[in-house]
Amino acid sequence: MEISRRETLALCLGAAVLTMMPFRANAAVEDAISAFTGGADVAEGGVTLTAPEIAENGNTVPIEVSAPGAVSIAVFAAGNPTPGVATFNFGPLAASQSAATRIRLAGTQDVIAVAKMADGSFAKASATVKVTIGGCGG
């Protein structure tokens, strides 16, 4: 469903967001994660993903990932048409295994960070980021 600018001129509603309904994680994200992990088990914990609960602007959502001891961290947007967002690789001389960037989200969805550790194991963290047309403040 695409909504024109004219149609978004509602009360207390946010900027022209293309689609508002929550996105379901699709098969594409499972495939993308498998491609990164090679199908290995992914544990919870050991990865910190910082993202806003509600995006101020779905076109540029600040996120930060950190996973001490990781050689690589991949970020996925489960509801985007192309779920793969970025992969950060850390060399042995990296002072810290963290990175911050801004990503575009097509709608409310989970953002998933998967870290590959030095021992070859994998860990992940996820956060739901809501992309909304807005409510009304008190």
Add this chain to the structure above:
Amino acid sequence: MISRRDFLQVSMAASALVGASGFGNWARLAAQQSLTQDQLLEFETFGNVSLIHITDIHAQLKPIYFREPSVNIGVGANKGVVPHVTGADFRRLYGIADGSPSHYALTSDDFAALAKAYGRVGGLDRVATVINAIRADRPDAILLDGGDTWHGSYTCLKTQGQDMVNVMNALRPDAMTFHWEFTLGSDRVAELVEQLPFAALGQNIFDAEWDEPAELFPPYQMFERGGTKIAVIGQAFPYMPIANPGWMFPEYAFGIRDEHMAQMVEEVRAAGAECVVVLSHNGFDVDKKMASVVPGIDVILSGHTHDALPEPVLVGETIIVASGSNGKFVSRVDLDIRDGRMMGYRTKLIPIFSDVITPDPQITALIDEQRAPYLDEMSEVIGQTDSLLYRRGNFNGTWDDLICDALLNEREAEIALSPGVRWGPSLIPGQDITREDIFGVTSMTYGQAYRTEMAGEFLKVVLEDVADNIFNPDPYYQQGGDMVRTGGLGYRIDVSKPQGERISNMTLLKTGEPIDASRTYVVAGWASVNEGTEGPQIWDVVESHIRKLGTVTVQENTNVDVVGV
């Protein structure tokens, strides 16, 4: 109207509350049938530190009527717990006698009748008297303003907040935080903040470009009072650019940022703070969650959702104090701070009964000075009301029904939408409606009343989206307003369902036909957050409508069917 002398014979309901030890005193006092300023202010000074909290004044300089909500639904873990308790259940919970002043101050039933007996509430000259009395007990009490101060009235809009800054500065606050202030635009906010002889706080106000703390708004302020060090950390409204027009303050980003809050708590503790107070505009449920997530906060002074609670709510070792809105209440919070921690507290929610509390003459003069240039134009009587006009409630209020009717008629629309904000004083049956009264429920810097077309499918998306901002079971995904008000459109809402499944049975009231997803409807509304919205100002639309009606009568609204509570 009741005379001042008669008032002294009327029952009262306020007394010092010790710890979370239960209520009870209010009903006892009510039985004694007396209400005096001394009783309202009565407080056995406790500990070594006093906080005074006022929040969400919405520029109400003068006494007003303000009806609390009859419908305030909580979801998830907050189902059925305060502040999501109203009416007789609320009175039973706190032991408040029916018909008592606290019934009138804190609940909504029989509001019009009780308003005639107990009179108006608020007025910053009365608030000044209360603050002075607390300062007489405790000269170094810390006065904290929770924000939504520079918005909500005719004079505030015309002076772009200057009237409120002038009057509040005379009350000598120690710090404030923010929400609607930002709708004055970031340049004006900066100009006003620079006039403040106190701290403008916001640990979650960030520079949008660099995602770093904004320089103009320090995260906290340290106070040395009562032989101890107290840190006050500010928390501005987290969802400003979503609930309000972000284009008016593009330099700033907000968010809850509880990790940063936790860092600030650690930082102030390391700097020697023995007591950590958060001056918050999060809203009550968000504050409860934050208290459970961020360790080390002693007191949260909660604003935004306009809840007035006679006792603090305890989450772990954090007390959360909710002090109402529109100048109707002031909270006094006395703390015993020793050996690096909060050993005890005593609080009192002081209702500002305008006919009982003597106004401070200097502040009265200052308020009248702010109003004088606008008095003639805002005092003009536009019509009368036969009905109680109020706004608060999750789904509708009679003020919004009237505004929606104005939009349908004046803008020739099939459907009207009015924002679910929580500010705006009430009018009781028999009152004149002045221009000032209309501005009290409409004034804002983006009040253009648009007229547009929306497909039925999009209307459903709008209702679902706004509903999720209120009824998402996780408070961090809530924005703290009420449901968008609809005119010409009925619907059923199941608040227990997830987003996308809450709204059903959407009906075009004019024809009684179901809303067709593919048909377009002519929709009028106001308060769009989009830049460049065109249309007449909403207050002009409402004024024109009321003039034609002469006397306003608003029927009970049965167009929203609420289930799943």
